[in-house]
Amino acid sequence: MTEFLNNPAISSESDGRTDPPGSQASDDLTGHLPTMPITQSPPPGVLIADHFHQNAEYRTYRPDGTRDYLITLTLNGCGTYRIGDEVRLCRRGDVMVLTPGTPHRYGTSSEAGYWEFVWCHFLPHEDWQPYLALPAALPGLLHVQLAQPAVFERVLQAFRRLIGDQLHTDPLHERMAYLALEEIVLLLAMQGGEAQGSLSLDPRIEEVKRLLLERMQEPHTIQSLAEQVRLSPSRLSHLFKEATGMSIIGMLHHIRLRQGARLLAYTSRPVGEIAEAVGFQSPFYFTKQFSAAYGISPSAYRRAAQSLHAGDGTSPDTKPGTSPGGL
Template structure:
């Protein structure tokens, strides 16, 4: 076992306040393993980037692959090791803020082991990027580095919790989620049913049926709603002109934007902005 992570069991050096205690990026070969017969005094989060690892908790073996997040609660007796020829992962020992308790209510695969499979490639990339920032900031000596590392970890927990709620409660198809992701990242671009269908490898008719079944509205109506809601945010929080806002959210004509906005919100963009300023 790594001496540094073993020392986390020593109450003399374990931080009492919330924070990232230690974190790193490992590439381990087949003979790597860690056994903690008393668990740890902190929480441990591990995200698998490549290869396979295994956790043994409560006499059960749990295999983790790319996209899997595993979180061990304090005092959970556990062992983990490389399952195949190699295992690449990022990890962090931490003490959570009180506001994170709800975020840490994730599927429990064994007593003390939370595990979730993130299948969405965009979210996988986001988790890895957040871990990289956390590792960088945790090693820095700047007086705000601790907060920055905590913010990176909180972003991971928020994103994972959102994914958990989406997959476990709403059961949204991955291709529908991909459409929504495409829209949120590219509101200004021109989208058609045919172009979106090609991007998610479905026929237009199949995607239309699936999307309406799971979202409750058509693809184009949902895109329009997302554009208008973003337009409302820009009207509220920026000084951009109505023409600029219209262009920012994908409308080639400010007149058409005004027409759709008025129908959606019950007042035109100018009156909407004035109403918010007077509130």
């Protein structure tokens, strides 16, 4: 790793830091290949990441690809990837993943003249492979667009932790760096959809789902949710039902009851507090809705859960008609 980092042929002139994912050259990506210097890549197995601000001259050329994965997230400006004769641009929110052995060129696009991005070279753990079954923009080049601001920010924060932790040499920081990278991979799998065997939801529907999950205690209305994703209430209701098979209010109802069941099973909070915490206006209404969904009162559900914890094998979730359904 030291030999790689000290190689002067791959130092970045734009920010004074070592430049493993690319090299500087005056050639355009569509230029004459023999004039473009080959960019060295890190040894496989080295976890290395950084945050770059690159100018219009930034170029990379690896005719044999790399022996690891390279992931980039564009923050500002525009980059260009070229695989064979095909070209793809990447703008803010675009995550590109180059797979091992893919011959490639990439660099700053002439469209913007600069490219700000975070990146990481890595070899995945074996159990990550299903999550890297992401949509392909080109052969050997995977692509996920982070259209939701909340998801973009979460991936960026994970990148920042990864970049900071991988600078340390102790095993604990190395482990934390890999945990941050694993979070990124899982978030991409959730957005890319192929790892789950289905297509991604419309980003506006994903945003509504996120709001329902993270703010279940708030008094949501279809009108207020529609305003946040810039759709009409009728259009949002139609798209949501088409994508999820549930109405917005129906999903919020399920989310609240499911969380209520968890709090009953694993905490000692009073039923009234739980009702308020999950968004019900009164304990009476919570009890009525919970009993209708689970076929058992909240108090009886808690007793059954406590019996399960005591080891007698009973569980309210295993009884017919006691689950409000999945999401």
